[in-house]
Amino acid sequence: MKNLLITLTALISSVGFLAGQDRPQAAPLPQIDVLHYEISAEITPENGFLKGETKVRFSVPQDVLTLPFELNNRLSIIDIVDAEGTSYSTSFDGVESQRVAVRGENPFRAGAEKTLTFRFEGALERQEYAFIDTPRAEKAVIHQDGALLLTEGRWFPSYRLQLDAATADVKIKVPLGFSVVAPGVLQPTEISGVTEVFTWKSAAPVTRIPVVVSRFFRQEVEQAPVPTTLFVGEQQSQQDLKPLLTEINQVLDFLSKEYGGFPFEHLNIAAAGNVSLPSAGAAGLVLLEDSVLSAKMMPVVDLARRFAVQWWGYSAKPKEVYDAWMQDGFATYAA
Structure with a gap:
């Protein structure tokens, strides 16, 4: 603990020096506070396809018309509904196509707690490399040997995930023979026909939700x-x-x-x-x-x-x- 205090003192001094230099203004207040992600997805390694559903439960600190979520631009949103079945429209940022603006008929009111369910799908095939031994840099990819879905790959709809920590349940269905690793605690697996479902639960808030699929x-x-x-x-x-x-x-x-x-x-x-x-x-x-x-x-x-x-x-x-x-x-x- 003594070493921890010494480390913090030294680094805080460095931060104080850097604070005197030019830095961007403070970020705007968050438009929502995500409380929980419930992510379900089926991964098909054979054709690099992902089909998923994400329920995002959040609170609204201030009135807002639209909510900016993020999603990989190779994935398509099928629909978005709330707990009452009301549908929401989407529009993509013209500059950054991974930003998705979600809007309903009425504004999101301060103090409210809502759950939006996103259904989405798409192909995340592996890019072809000239040299097979070259380390790959894809952040969200599905291939015949498994899958690597990193937070940076925005493989499911999220909001400021690396800054807005939330609890998460991740439920992934894969063909028999594959296993899934994700943050949290592994629950008992479920076998259904030729597929197996792996569920990982994070009771503590997390800022990254990567998934690795392999044998x-x-x-x-x-x-x-x-x-x-x-x-x-x-x-x-x-x-x-x-x-x-x-x-x-x-x-x-x-x-x-x-x-x-x-x-x-x-x-x-x-x-x-x-x-x-x-x-x-x-x-x-x-x-x-x-x-x-x-x-x-x-x-x-x-x-x-x-x-x-x-x-x-x-x-x-x-x-x-x-x-x-x-x-x-x-x-x-x-x-």
Whole structure:
């Protein structure tokens, strides 16, 4: 705890210096406060297709005519209705096509709490690369070996998710043989014919909701300072992962001693594939690329930074988009 106070004092001093420099004006007040996401989706790896439904429960702090949600521009909204069955219209931002303005017949009134249900679908096929070994940069992609749906890929309708934390239920249907990893706690799976449904519940508010689909092998990590589960593909399952797991345990032990116990009840670590990730995962979930899992020389500092984000990015959250840089800054310092 003493080290935590010293760290905060040093970094606050740096922030005070930066505050004196030019910075954008404070962001406008949020138009809604999202309380909960209930996301259901069916993923078909064979043709890269996603069909989903998202219920967004939110409160309205001030009167507003339209609500700006975000959705991947390769996905189409089928309809939007509220709990009474009233339909809402949409229009896309001409400059940023991933912004969707939602409007009803009447304004959204201050003090109200509403639930909107979005039905959407679309193809998120993998882009063709010239070199098969090139790490891919897609943020939302479905392919024959699974899927990687990152928050940055806006794979479901959301509102300021990385700043407006909300609880979430994620329910994903996939063909038998595939598994799904998402933030939260895994509930009992349901098998229906040739498909299986995976449900993950986040009781604590989250700011990122990534989903990884693959033919995972699941392994409980022994002697970890926090209950930890590793999800890897067939290739990684045949490797000697003991050096990696030993390093992860040492990193978690160091961070826990320096900055307090792990901020979540359980840690899941999932292989993300041959990709270049823009973020390290979500609350209680760390994503690792093939380059990390298969590295001959363990990238210790980079590994530590990814896990430090659990303390400095997902437990302590930025207030405004202009403060988001502090997440990586604190995590890098901690590593």
